[in-house]
Amino acid sequence: MSDYLPNDVVVEILARVPVRSLLRFTSVCKLWYSLITNPSFISTQLNRTISNTTTTNNHLLFVRHYNMFQDIGRYAIHFxxxxxxxxxxxxxxxxxxxxxxxxxxxxxxxxCLSDDYDSHTDTVIIWNPSIRKSVNLPQPGLRFASHGMCLLGFGVDSLNDDYKVVRVLYEAENHNYKVPPSVEVYTLNTGTWRNISAAASTPFVLHGFFTLPTFLNGAVHWVASNCIDDNSFRSLIVGFDMGAEVFREMMLPESVAHTDVLKLSVSVRGTSLALTQYQKIWQSENCWVWVMKEYGVVKSWTKLFTIDMREGIRTFMGFRSNNDVLLSARVRGLVSYDPNIKQIKYLRIHGSNRSFYADSYVESLVLLKGENRVLAQANSYHAISNGVANISVREEDRVEEQQ
Structure with a gap:
């Protein structure tokens, strides 16, 4: 077919093909291999997929949870x-x-995975499960102090088409953390860490070890605190711009600004920044969900709804594409909640409460020609076919059987 069609037409056709099919197509001929593995095509295919997802409402979610009975972390992509x-x-x-x-x-x-949940290690991995490729990041340049705090953020620098990991380290000081922190950035294009500590001149402390950061508008966002005087702190959101590699502060609503940061978490609702405010640090009876309708405009913060957490709800996980929310619940696992009618739907996904992670997902070819230190795989039809075949069939959760 490619002998009779211009290359730009072939690219336009291939960009509409699912990722798993494109992997097989790389073995059709040298021209198709060259087209599909070209960085320009990888970007075109990704943009096409994102556009189609938006228009067809065919959204995917990546979900991770830890099954205590099987002693295994389970990873899946869901419709x-x-x-x-x-x-x-x-x-x-x-x-x-x-x-x-x-x-x-x-x-x-x-x-982006980090092996530091309970015991700190410097292992950080960027993984594309759709094409079974990964990159193990090299040893960081900055040393982690055992009594300090190490935070990571991951996102894309769209202007330079580069994926980055930012690493922020605090030293312990008088039952708190010394500011400003030390900062370094890993860029996928160079494969190296670079010290940019000078970018962190503002005396804030990021908090994201138990509440994860979120990526939006080219920046990774954390809940943070800033010392006002010797006896008081102000909570805020701090974003790290992946392109400019600078930190920017974003104020919270006045009614939230003096809330303990351990009662706050940040997330994304569509194209807007969202904030969850818990009543208590542990086992809250209620939480309130806010959204910043106009990015960066403090006055646009709006309280959307309140969630009653008294029936075992533990954590707000994030928004779904229809603006329902995902919650983790004691015993019942991951549940979906409709804030309009205040109704919970059980999803039969069980695991330890803090192990749940859910985020929107889109399949892509990013890393197709990249490094792979974990899965040595030849670029052949059989290798790709076997890789797809080895994806396990979902088993019914043993927790469900025991209930």
Whole structure:
């Protein structure tokens, strides 16, 4: 077919093909291999997929949870439909010293993992499960102090088409953390860490070890605190711009600004920044969900709704494509909540409460020609076919059987 069609037409056709088919097509001929593995095509295919997802409402969710009975972290991509049906069960090929990896973030089909949930290690991995490729990041340049705090953020620098991990380190000082922190950035294009500590001149303390950061508008966002005087702190949101590599502060509503940061978490609702405010640090009876309708405009913060958490709800996980929300609940696992009618739907996904992670997902070819230190795989039809076949069929959760 390509002998009779211009290359730009072939690219336009191939950009509409699912990722797993494109992997097989790389073995059709040298021209198709060259086209599909070209960075320009990878970007075109990604943009086409994102556009189609928006127009067709065919959204996917990446979900991770830890099954205590099987002693395994389970990873899957789900259709974001009413029952959250499984689209693809994933085998995580990496070994962890903890029960499971921390999910640093998900962006354009890439999942950033850090092996530091309970015991700190410097292991950070960028993984594309759709094409079974990964990159193990090199040893960071900055040393982590055992009594300090190390935070990570992951996202894309769209202007330079580069994926980055930012690493922020605090030293302990008088039962608090010394400011400003030390900061370094890893860029996928160079494969190296670079010290940018001079970018962190504002005396804030980021908080994201138990509440994860979120990526929006080219920046990673954390809940943070800033010292006003010797006896008081002000909570805020701090974003790290992946392109400019600078930190920017974003104020919270006045009624929230003096809330303990441990009662706050940040997330994304569509194209807007969202904030969850818990009544208590642990086992709240209620939480309130806010959204910043106009990015960066403090006056646009709006309280959307209140969630009654008295029936075992533990954590707000994030928004779904229909603006329902995902919550983790004691005993019942991951549940979907409709804030309009205040109704909960059980999703039959069980695990330890703090192990749940959910975020929107889009399949991509990013890393197709990249490094892979975990899965040595030849670029052939048989290798790709076997890789797809090895994706496990979803088993019914043993917790359901015991209930």
């Amino acid at each position: 974001d439909n009413e029952s959250l049906d499984v689209y693809m069960e994933l085998e995580c090929p990496f070994t962890t010293v903890n029960d499971y990896f921390r999910i640093v973030g998900v962006c354009n089909g890439l999942i």
